[in-house]
Amino acid sequence: MSVKLVLPLAAAALLAGCATPPQVVRSGDPAFANGKAVALAATQATPLDRARPDQAAALVVARLGGRTVEPAAADYLMQVAFSELPKGVGVMRDGAGSWLSETRRRFGLRRAAYAVSITAIETKTGRAAFSATATEPAHGDPAKAVDRLVAAALAD
Template sequence: MSAKILTPLAAAALLAGCATPPQVVRAGDPAFAHGKTLALAPSAAEPGDRARPDQAAALVLGHLKARDARLADPASADYLLQVTFAALPKGVGVMRSKAGDWLADPKAGRRWGLRGPAYALSVTAIETRSGKAAFSATATERAHGEPAAAVDRLVTAALARP
């Protein structure tokens, strides 16, 4: 009888360890877009590799439009948005700050010594008048499940209010 109870508990604990929230490195406040006009910066991605970046850009625009941002022509927009989504190879680290704090150390061993691949989404809002980044966020998570579902989780995490 104890095996009937312990097996599901062990499985639940193992699955809970896999479901960690995305890690986010952010500079600026996602409220920058309130009442402003936005445009997507042109992308240089290969045509065959546009599905997830287009999905990410559409989700980012949807989140920012919900905060009263409006779409505009790139020549007249207040901000240009750069949105990227990538599958990072295993062993790639992510820095938390310029001071050298690791968010994900590529040399540190993960559970059972595994260093798996990761998904990363980056959003940068460039002010068109000054050319400076008004907001930037990079959200990463260990690659698991479908990339399309990861894009949704990463956009939500990147644009969450701090």
């Protein structure tokens, strides 16, 4: 092989190794809302500057398959948050201290992460019918990360 071919192939392999799919911690079935009435719960969360405040919530409601109603008439209230986790923060797999997403280190550097958290609360009982958190290392435009994270959190 020529040197001109080896260098681009090595760079492509290195970049492909950097792209990792979002990691998801989920409880419940994402199909819980099919045909049900859902509403967004009011939230005080502050979104990232470049991500629209309602982007993650709108994507979640659109992908759930339920119909959107006012909170008083809803079967489920949805809490949706998109945030940037500081360097070194991970996501717990369970209450026993098992980490699903540890601090990622590349070349000895810690990285921040983007996260989408979704919780569906059944209005009649107040119990969580579904919850999911999807995380990925922070890179690129946060508005594009929202799409990937919501899709991963709601994947079957």
